[in-house]
Structures are given as C-alpha cells and as structure tokens.
Amino acid sequence: MHVKIYNSDGLDENAIDEVVIRIKVFLINSKEQILVARSGGGIQLIGGHLERGEDISACIRREVLEETGIHLLKEEKYVPYFVIKHWTKNYNNTGLNRESQILYFYIKLDTAADLSNLLLTENEKANAFSLEYIPKSKFFNVISHCERTNEKEINRTIATEILSAYTELIIYLENLENSP
Numbered sequence: 397m398h399v400k401i402y403n404s405d406g407l408d409e410n411a412i413d414e415v416v417i418r419i420k421v422f423l424i425n426s427k428e429q430i431l432v433a434r435s436g437g438g439i440q441l442i443g444g445h446l447e448r449g450e451d452i453s454a455c456i457r458r459e460v461l462e463e464t465g466i467h468l469l470k471e472e473k474y475v476p477y478f479v480i481k482h483w484t485k486n487y488n489n490t491g492l493n494r495e496s497q498i499l500y501f502y503i504k505l506d507t508a509a510d511l512s513n514l515l516l517t518e519n520e521k522a523n524a525f526s527l528e529y530i531p532k533s534k535f536f537n538v539i540s541h542c543e544r545t546n547e548k549e550i551n552r553t554i555a556t557e558i559l560s561a562y563t564e565l566i567i568y569l570e571n572l573e574n575s576p
C-alpha cells in the first residue's frame with residue numbers, strides 16, 4: 397500500500413497530537429462506471445469520517461449506506477490500497493498538530509443506489525448532494541476539469557487527491573490482474 401504525506405508545516409511524526417481518519421471508496425460497477433457524489437459544486441467519492449469506537453469496515457458500510465442507500469455485507473473486511481496523510485501544525489488554531497488520514501478503498505459492486513434510503517447530513521442536503529456514475533474511461537478527464545476550473549479551493553484540493561488515488565487504483569488493479 398502506498399502512502400503519500402503532505403507536510404507543508406515541516407512537522408516531525410512525533411509532533412502529531414491527534415489523528416483523524418476518513419475513508420473514501422471507489423465504487424465501480426461491472427459496466428466500469430464509478431459512483432461519485434456531487435456536492436457544493438465539487439465531485440467527491442463516497443465516504444466520510446471514522447466515528448469513535450468504529451472499525452474501518454463498519455465505517456465503510458455506514459458511509460456507503462448513508463450516501464448511496466446500498467447495504468454492504470457485514471462479513472466483508474476492507475483493506476485500503478492507498479493512504480493520504482496531511483500533517484497540519486496548530487490545526488484550526490486548536491494548539492494541536494493533526495494528522496488527517498484519508499484511506500482509499502476499492503469495491504466492485506453492481507447494486508444500484510437507493511435514493512429513497514439516503515441518510516444525508518444537513519450540510520450534504522444544503523449543498524445539493526447528488527449521485528452520478530462516471531464511466532471509468534472519462535473519469536480522469538472529468539476530475540481533471542474540476543481540479544483546473546472549480547472556483548472553490550476545497551473542491552480543487554479534493555479533485556487533486558482523487559486523481560492521486562485514481563492513479564494508485566489503476567496500478568492496484570493492474571497488480572491484481574497480473575498476480576497468480
């Protein structure tokens with residue numbers, strides 16, 4: 397698994413006071429389409445924050461259910477193929493140095509989203525959350541366009557991270573195909 401660290405504050409690993417974990421999932425169907433969310437003018441993968449006492453697989457099941465209405469099997473255990481870490485000094489003026497981890501997962505799934513079963517946050521509702529399938533063959537170009545042209549810095553940053561994770565996903569899938 398590849399790990400990419402963003403550390404513009406020059407922090408040492410020992411200086412980290414807290415760790416926050418988010419998960420992001422590439423849900424890809426057999427038609428080679430990737431399910432994404434549009435919200436606040438940007439494009440995001442399905443996912444969210446790990447809650448206190450929650451394990452990674454439970455977080456994935458919860459987030460996928462909340463944002464797509466899809467029930468994943470409880471028996472499934474998920475392993476990230478890529479991690480991005482942001483080390484931030486004095487995060488939001490709290491006096492704490494934070495490591496924000498974003499764990500990326502790949503799930504092959506043909507179950508359609510159930511829009512009647514979404515459990516969106518008030519923020520997601522206010523930001524016009526919607527779901528869309530993007531063909532894998534067009535995914536890089538669609539996300540690159542968002543990265544270059546979106547007026548909000550956060551949406552450009554998310555697009556940049558998705559492109560990194562997508563590049564790692566292509567390598568991961570090629571390795572899966574070529575393994576005995």
